[in-house]
Amino acid sequence: MTYVIESASLSKRYGDVLAVDDLSFNIEAGTITGFLGPNGAGKSTTLRMLLGLAKPTLGHATIFGKPYGELDEPALRVGAVLEATDFHPGRSGRDHLRMLSRAVGLPDQRADDVLELVELQEAARRRVKGYSLGMRQRLGLASALLGDPDLLVLDEPANGLDPEGVRWLRDFLRDFASRGRTVLISSHVLAEIAQTVDRVLIINHGRLITESTLEELTARVGGVVRVQSTKPDQLALALHREGIATSRPNDHTLLAQGTTRERVGDIALAEGIAIHELLTEGSSLEEVFLDLTSEVVAP
Amino acid sequence: MKQLRAELLKIRSTRTTTGLLVGLIALALLFTILTCTLSPISQLLTEREQANVLSFGSVAGVFAALAGIMLFTSEYRFGTIRPTSLFNADRNRLFTAKFIAGMLSGLIFGVIGEGIVLSVGVGIFKLRGVGLVMSGANVTELIVGAVIGTALWGAIGVGIGAVVPNQVGAVISLLAWGFVVENLVFGFLPTIGRFLPVHAADAMMGSIQDKQLPGDVGVLVVVAWALTLAVVGLALLRRRDVT
Ligand SMILES: Nc1ncnc2c1ncn2[C@@H]1O[C@H](COP(=O)(O)OP(=O)(O)OP(=O)(O)O)[C@@H](O)[C@H]1O
Ligand SMILES: [Mg+2]
Numbered sequence: 001m002t003y004v005i006e007s008a009s010l011s012k013r014y015g016d017v018l019a020v021d022d023l024s025f026n027i028e029a030g031t032i033t034g035f036l037g038p039n040g041a042g043k044s045t046t047l048r049m050l051l052g053l054a055k056p057t058l059g060h061a062t063i064f065g066k067p068y069g070e071l072d073e074p075a076l077r078v079g080a081v082l083e084a085t086d087f088h089p090g091r092s093g094r095d096h097l098r099m100l101s102r103a104v105g106l107p108d109q110r111a112d113d114v115l116e117l118v119e120l121q122e123a124a125r126r127r128v129k130g131y132s133l134g135m136r137q138r139l140g141l142a143s144a145l146l147g148d149p150d151l152l153v154l155d156e157p158a159n160g161l162d163p164e165g166v167r168w169l170r171d172f173l174r175d176f177a178s179r180g181r182t183v184l185i186s187s188h189v190l191a192e193i194a195q196t197v198d199r200v201l202i203i204n205h206g207r208l209i210t211e212s213t214l215e216e217l218t219a220r221v222g223g224v225v226r227v228q229s230t231k232p233d234q235l236a237l238a239l240h241r242e243g244i245a246t247s248r249p250n251d252h253t254l255l256a257q258g259t260t261r262e263r264v265g266d267i268a269l270a271e272g273i274a275i276h277e278l279l280t281e282g283s284s285l286e287e288v289f290l291d292l293t294s295e296v297v298a299p
Numbered sequence: 300m301k302q303l304r305a306e307l308l309k310i311r312s313t314r315t316t317t318g319l320l321v322g323l324i325a326l327a328l329l330f331t332i333l334t335c336t337l338s339p340i341s342q343l344l345t346e347r348e349q350a351n352v353l354s355f356g357s358v359a360g361v362f363a364a365l366a367g368i369m370l371f372t373s374e375y376r377f378g379t380i381r382p383t384s385l386f387n388a389d390r391n392r393l394f395t396a397k398f399i400a401g402m403l404s405g406l407i408f409g410v411i412g413e414g415i416v417l418s419v420g421v422g423i424f425k426l427r428g429v430g431l432v433m434s435g436a437n438v439t440e441l442i443v444g445a446v447i448g449t450a451l452w453g454a455i456g457v458g459i460g461a462v463v464p465n466q467v468g469a470v471i472s473l474l475a476w477g478f479v480v481e482n483l484v485f486g487f488l489p490t491i492g493r494f495l496p497v498h499a500a501d502a503m504m505g506s507i508q509d510k511q512l513p514g515d516v517g518v519l520v521v522v523a524w525a526l527t528l529a530v531v532g533l534a535l536l537r538r539r540d541v542t
Binding site: 048051052053054055068069071074075078080082083085086087088089090091092095096098099100102103104105143 | 301302304305308309312313314315373377378379380381382383384385386387388389540541542
């Protein structure tokens with residue numbers, strides 16, 4: 001199995017600070033992975049090393065099997081945005097995109113195409129100085145899309161977006177990945193990307209803390225699934241058989257401990273039990289995240 | 300070369316270079332009109348005196364170097380170095396493209412600067428009844444020297460910007476060097492000072508002052524400066540993380 005991204009013992013030291021510490025992970029094609037960690041966890045540093053902008057102190061990283069810089073015209077395979085503000089204020093959004101597309105031999109038309117994709121046509125010929133943060137985020141995304149890449153790497157792309165913008169981005173990334181393409185997206189707020197990603201990598205102090213699907217994450221830290229059913233007793237028995245503990249706050253409601261909605265739903269279906277409500281409660285994802293990242297990491 | 304096309308578009312798509320060009324035109328006009336009209340005719344008669352006034356177009360070198368400096372420093376200042384580095388993962392090609400772009404924009408600065416000084420200067424001479432005593436060969440050397448010298452200053456600017464990515468730092472370095480350090484060294488130790496880039500570039504325009512290098516040596520010296528800065532700048536560019 002070859003991975004889209006492979007990071008092997010990646011480490012980066014800045015003076016006394018070990019910004020990234022022996023970080024190994026792999027990312028499969030067709031997935032949307034959330035790269036999570038609190039401020040200063042080392043997310044941006046890791047992404048910079050993946051993209052050949054910073055040299056690792058130790059370890060190495062490959063994209064499509066090669067270091068970024070050794071790919072043949074990497075911008076045609078990987079689209080990346082590291083900061084939402086990387087524009088010359090006096091240059092128009094369109095010229096920004098044209099200068100990048102020229103560098104990789106793409107026609108100017110490509111700039112107009114991606115501007116349309118991110119719905120920025122109207123502002124295209126205005127200087128970036130006059131763009132809102134949301135517009136800059138879109139322009140950055142447009143630059144990442146210029147090369148029609150198979151992998152998108154985005155550092156905190158939801159920063160500064162309003163709820164509608166966040167939803168637009170989510171739909172956009174979902175659509176992008178639905179065609180077998182891959183997304184790696186960082187954030188320091190789990191909630192911001194929880195509905196977008198399939199998997200999460202959580203780091204803190206430069207180290208990998210957790211690598212899992214969102215559902216596994218919820219389950220592992222004791223997520224509680226509330227389920228309403230007409231046959232709670234029968235369902236409780238079935239769940240017990242699968243090793244899932246339950247409690248019974250009232251006649252129609254069961255609380256299943258440390259599992260996922262998918263699992264409860266599947267078990268109920270196998271038993272032929274109708275379900276009227278199925279939701280995750282107890283520790284919210286954000287609590288899980290805070291819990292994981294506030295753990296004291298041994299030196 | 301596609302990277303070069305990208306760099307030329309960068310130069311054209313902001314007002315920075317246009318601003319520098321306007322500054323050059325204004326300064327060249329101002330200087331030429333003032334010196335040529337106000338100097339007593341008795342001081343405009345020899346070949347050396349005329350060459351001295353008409354070589355002022357080489358001031359374009361300062362503007363070309365500033366424009367060259369911007370090619371790297373403005374990328375660091377505004378963060379476009381990140382997308383630029385992602386789209387030009389080969390730092391050698393990126394540097395080469397900027398080096399050539401700096402030289403080309405310098406060439407244009409040189410043509411405009413020397414063109415203004417020469418045409419306006421000779422025009423005013425005529426109005427005042429002063430004939431041009433410079434030989435055709437010397438005028439050619441003056442023009443070619445000023446234009447090539449300015450183009451090389453554009454390249455030197457790119458090198459300075461790669462060595463000192465901080466824009467203010469790079470601009471101050473250039474101005475301190477050109478207007479203070481070199482003049483001090485040339486003043487006290489002309490045998491060394493004439494090998495420094497500003498004086499070597501002046502020598503390219505023919506005999507305008509004492510103790511200068513022969514013109515052909517001047518070209519080689521300026522090229523050597525541009526290449527040395529390029530080698531150091533490229534090495535630093537390759538080593539430096541883009542953060
Ligand atoms: N260029 C640098 N020089 C020195 N220290 C740095 C540099 N870049 C990052 N660091 C340090 O490395 C650590 C990780 O920083 P990084 O920017 O990668 O974190 P992050 O997870 O992206 O945080 P945020 O959510 O705030 O963006 C921090 O302690 C930071 O201070
Ligand atoms: Mg960051």
